[in-house]
Amino acid sequence: MGPIEYLWLILAMFFAFVGVIRGFLKELGVTIVLVATLFALDRLIPLIEQFIRDGKLQFLGLKAIAPNQFEVSTNLLLMIVFQLILLAAVFVAYQGETLAFEGSGPKGFLGVMLGLMIGMANGYLVTGTLWWLLNHYRYPVSPAIVDPTKMTELARSIINNGLLPLDLLGGGTTSVDSFGLLSVILVILIILKVVR
Amino acid sequence: MTEISIPELIFVGILMLFFAAWGWRHGLDAVLIAGVFVLFGRFSADILAKPVASSVNIFVGVFKVMTGGQFSRDALMAAIFGGDKAPTPLINMADPNDVVLKWIGTIIFVMIVYLGFKFAFKRAGGRDPLLERVFGFVGGGIAGYMCITFVLDRHVIFPLPVVIEPSDVPQIHVDAPLLVLVILVLIVFGVGRAKPAKKK
Numbered sequence: 001m002g003p004i005e006y007l008w009l010i011l012a013m014f015f016a017f018v019g020v021i022r023g024f025l026k027e028l029g030v031t032i033v034l035v036a037t038l039f040a041l042d043r044l045i046p047l048i049e050q051f052i053r054d055g056k057l058q059f060l061g062l063k064a065i066a067p068n069q070f071e072v073s074t075n076l077l078l079m080i081v082f083q084l085i086l087l088a089a090v091f092v093a094y095q096g097e098t099l100a101f102e103g104s105g106p107k108g109f110l111g112v113m114l115g116l117m118i119g120m121a122n123g124y125l126v127t128g129t130l131w132w133l134l135n136h137y138r139y140p141v142s143p144a145i146v147d148p149t150k151m152t153e154l155a156r157s158i159i160n161n162g163l164l165p166l167d168l169l170g171g172g173t174t175s176v177d178s179f180g181l182l183s184v185i186l187v188i189l190i191i192l193k194v195v196r
Numbered sequence: 197m198t199e200i201s202i203p204e205l206i207f208v209g210i211l212m213l214f215f216a217a218w219g220w221r222h223g224l225d226a227v228l229i230a231g232v233f234v235l236f237g238r239f240s241a242d243i244l245a246k247p248v249a250s251s252v253n254i255f256v257g258v259f260k261v262m263t264g265g266q267f268s269r270d271a272l273m274a275a276i277f278g279g280d281k282a283p284t285p286l287i288n289m290a291d292p293n294d295v296v297l298k299w300i301g302t303i304i305f306v307m308i309v310y311l312g313f314k315f316a317f318k319r320a321g322g323r324d325p326l327l328e329r330v331f332g333f334v335g336g337g338i339a340g341y342m343c344i345t346f347v348l349d350r351h352v353i354f355p356l357p358v359v360i361e362p363s364d365v366p367q368i369h370v371d372a373p374l375l376v377l378v379i380l381v382l383i384v385f386g387v388g389r390a391k392p393a394k395k396k
Contacts, residue, residue, distance in 0.1 A: 024386050041395055101394035114386040121379060161369070168372045181376050188380055192387055195327055 005155045012123030019119015027118040031098030032189045033093035033123045039182040042170035075137035082133050090126055125165050132164040212340040223324030224385050226316040227335035233312020234339050238346050241305035252284040277304020298350050328363050331384040340379055
């Protein structure tokens with residue numbers, strides 16, 4: 001398998017292409033749903049992990065083996081659950097009308113560029129968060145799928161410099177008191193939707 | 197080294213306010229046009245500075261030859277095309293940190309930005325709806341930030357309170373709040389240009 005950052009980029013480009021086809025306003029509705037979902041995950045992930053550390057989810061077989069370390073099976077389960085939540089939100093955002101802005105978006109070059117930009121932003125949010133979850137739970141999958149020991153320098157620098165969505169825009173996973181930029185983006189997008 | 201006692205952020209913030217006020221007054225569309233010129237200026241100022249600096253070197257060289265009392269055809273040609281007999285150049289073209297070269301780049305950048313803001317004012321300087329004015333304020337602040345930091349980073353060295361440690365992993369710096377603001381400004385611009393749905 002090729003480097004993970006190339007896969008990430010290709011998927012983000014795919015979303016950008018979809019953004020151009022669907023148009024700027026429809027994609028903006030998807031962005032609101034995605035930002036809301038990411039904000040929810042940013043709050044939910046540390047909460048669930050704290051429950052596991054406190055032993056409150058032992059009846060599900062989930063427990064911590066060290067202060068900040070879970071079993072591989074626990075990591076795998078958490079990663080799958082959170083990734084499914086994200087993918088369900090993506091499905092709902094693209095399938096339904098949800099929060100799409102009504103009307104017709106700008107035409108011509110401007111419309112294409114705006115669709116491309118917002119589609120790429122959506123791609124970054126979706127695929128970046130999938131990667132972030134993989135990394136956060138220490139790649140609990142077969143090395144044949146993703147092998148963290150064989151990561152390129154670029155992939156490591158993307159992770160270590162906090163360029164994935166929940167590191168760059170969130171704050172809950174590093175400090176419970178921090179709300180990050182997701183809350184600000186969400187509030188502005190909702191105001192924009194209401195004012196319009 | 198120039199030392200400034202007030203924190204860099206406050207200094208930049210106060211200067212940004214002027215740009216933000218311009219954005220508030222003239223709206224989002226004007227800010228976006230000006231922003232394109234700012235980006236172009238940041239990208240091209242140093243590139244354009246080189247031919248300008250070469251011209252300055254030639255002009256100064258010819259002036260030195262004429263006033264130095266050693267005027268000859270060979271000395272004049274050397275001053276224009278270079279060579280062993282050429283007078284010492286005013287600007288060291290091989291050194292990107294040459295002070296005069298940096299200042300020429302800065303002057304070119306300021307001229308591009310000035311023309312950009314004038315052009316933006318003429319093309320789109322009218323009053324906009326409140327929402328676009330608010331984001332014009334934000335966008336103006338961002339454009340101002342890009343202008344101010346471009347100039348300051350070239351000519352002022354602020355005291356560094358952090359210790360930079362070597363790392364095996366290459367550092368990639370992304371200013372997340374700035375990036376988010378730019379995208380939000382573009383989103384508001386796009387929404388402002390969209391036609392509302394017809395009432396049923």
